[in-house]
Amino acid sequence: MVIFILLIVVLLPHAVCDAQIVKCGMWNPQFVHHQYYQPGDLIIGGIVFQNMFQISRSTFNQTPQPQLSSMFVQDYQQVLALEFAVKEINENLQLLPNLTLGFSIYDSYVEARWTYHAILQLISPKDRFVPNYKCDIQGNLMAVIEELTSDVSHQVPEVLGRFKIPQMLYGSAAISINMNQAISVYQGEPNGVHQYRGILQLLLHFKWTWIGFIATDDMNLQGFFDVLFQEFSKYGICFAFLESFSSLEIEKSAMNFYDKIMNYNVNVLVFYGDIRSMPWLRWLLNTGRIGKNQKPRGKVWILTAQMELRYSTSHDDWNIQDFHGSLSFATHSNELQGFQGFLRSRIVPSSKENGFLKDFWENAFHCTFSSSGHTGRAACTGEEWLVSLPEYIYPRRITGQSYTMYNAVYAVAHALHAMYVSKSKNRAKMEEQRMKIQNQQPWQLHHFLKKVSFNNSGGDWISFDQNGELIAEFDIINRVIFPNGTIVKVRVGRLDPRAPPLEAISINEDAIVWHTFFNQTRPLSVCNDNCHPGYNKKKKEGEPFCCYDCIPCPEGKVSDKEDMADCFTCPRDQYSNKDQTSCIPKVVVFLSYEEPVGIALAICALSLQLVTALVLMLFVKHHNSPIVKINNRNLTYTLLISLLLYCFCPLLQIGPPEKVICILRQTVFSITFTMIMSAVLAKTITVVLAFTATQPGSTLKNWVEKKLTNSIILPCIMIEVVICIVWLAIAPPVPYADMDSSLGEIILECKESSSIMIFIELSYYWFLTFVSFIVAFLARKLPCAFNEAKLISFCMAVFCCVWLIYMLTLLNTNGKLTIVMDIFSELSSCVALLVFLFFPKCFIILWRPQLNSWEQLRMWKR
Structure with a gap:
């Protein structure tokens, strides 16, 4: 009885499963030509792009079939990378003990309908097309690794997302996925947006501001323009043209397309496409060039990570020299231990499970197997040398896509290991835990995938960020294409998406090989020549x-x-x-004691002070002589002392201006100048009153002495003192650096801040000077002994001329020259007073003493 119940429990699910399959349909609705299956306890699915077929439109009169003559053969290395990773994991007893990984790989043919078919086939039982139906505990699909293109980038994650199956995406279209909505999606390579920001940094590094932009109509151009077009413009990069092409109308526009992009005055072309765009671009370039009978013209092509120069079965003679010296981004990769040996060990499989390698072998070596149906080709022996194939057919180094595939498989394996360890508490129940792991649902793997981090055999640390994006860098690749078609990819830089913008990109420019059109000099790509400094x-x-x-x-x-x-x-x-x-x-300019002009003016000022002091001493020594007494010696002493102080003013104007110096300059000059003018005016009026007082019956005799002097000099000085006090109270002069008056010079000077006070001051100066000159001029012919009015009139004439010339030249001078003219005017006026007013008297005192007597004075008076 117990045995009967066990048989029912074991066989009943299989009977139900078979019945459901018959009911739903065991047939395969579409023929799958390229698939590769390896059994295992757990299955990793793969959707890759290796072949592009000429696919006819479905008429629904019969089962749709692809035309089996493929146009393009992509990189078979991705399939081998997945197989190599599974082989390593199964041989590693520490990673998934008592469990084996298998895989099931399908070709998407870069067609949406075949991609959907591959997805549904992956979630169906082996050899049965019943999506989301599970008949046994082996062969469970745990994750899918997908290489996507633009037109299926939204739909594929949504389809698998409904079943919560983890998806590792890579490819140019992965940037379109909304990571917030597709919670089951992980990006196996850095977000593609970083590539385009890297392109921007690349353009800025080489100062390329005039570029051409080419895209296919299949791409989401609006998304590109919304995100990045404005950013390019913000950094001063503009587009000579924005050109797109459609694979449906490509034959009609090949020559026009070639003319536009090749004959335009732009040297840098950015191509925005997906993994299937490059064959069409190559077709356009070759067709347009053949139609124009032209050789490849040098351009710098900037390509994204998925843009590879793939092999064409129908056009293997296509010239690829257009892309010599091109720059592209590639997901960072390192050589994996044992991978090259694994590649060399691959031979043509005899099993039907691998539909990829057989097709690849036939197209790569232009041979055929007896069952292939190709005509005009030699038979494949299986002993052809893979190393004899060109680089773009069979890469010698691991590609970025293969590296991503390898890391994605290991990420799933490490997540399974973490789940296995979390459930294996008791080693004695190992087999029971094995059964439990096999019965786990794919959605349970998400918790462990988000925390995956490990070192791969290439020495890189693999982990995902909080958005499910791989934390990795991009390599900057320079393609060197030799005349025989050999392609060498040289790593010339890197792009770190998480670094600051100015540090994100690093380039070894010396390692770059440019197109031969540029003679190995860095190409320029600007709309016109750069504007030079100035x-x-x-x-x-x-x-x-x-x-x-x-x-x-x-x-x-x-x-x-x-x-x-x-x-x-x-x-x-x-x-x-x-x-x-x-x-x-600018040079700081002020009249200094260290320069010849400053030294000369200082010596002149000191010399005049010395001369004035000697004259004063001479007059004091002969103070009782008639020639000193007759012209009011107190006024003479006052005038000489004023001149002595006046000669001190130039010394205050030499040297850097300081606050105290500026105040002293103004006050000392103003007061001493007023003292001189008031003393000269008093002398002149004294002469007039002295002549009048000598007339019979005059009452002015008492005014000729001190009363007259005090009544003229003291009020004049007091008025000037009041003006100075008001000026200093309102707007005192301050040190000022004049940076605008003279080109190339900063003039240090004392700035008089109040224009009103300056006007009042100058008006008062000229009033005293004018009155002194007029009075002296009118009194010059009075018949008086030693009539000083004549001497004063000469003196004031020179005095007025000096200051009038100074005022006129002041309008056209600045800087040190203004100070020099000011000092020169002060010294000149001082010399005029000494020469015309005092030197005649000194001459008589020193060399004509006989004329210095009262008898001689009376004789002159008569």
């Missing part, structure tokens, strides 16, 4: 912003870099050089 850009009307004219900078402005949008004004303490390419620090 010029700025002026946009051309109706042209993109990268096209401009170069105009010289306006006077006073500079540009110190190439292609500056506008010239800038130098800081106030700097000025532009002659070529207007840089700013030069």
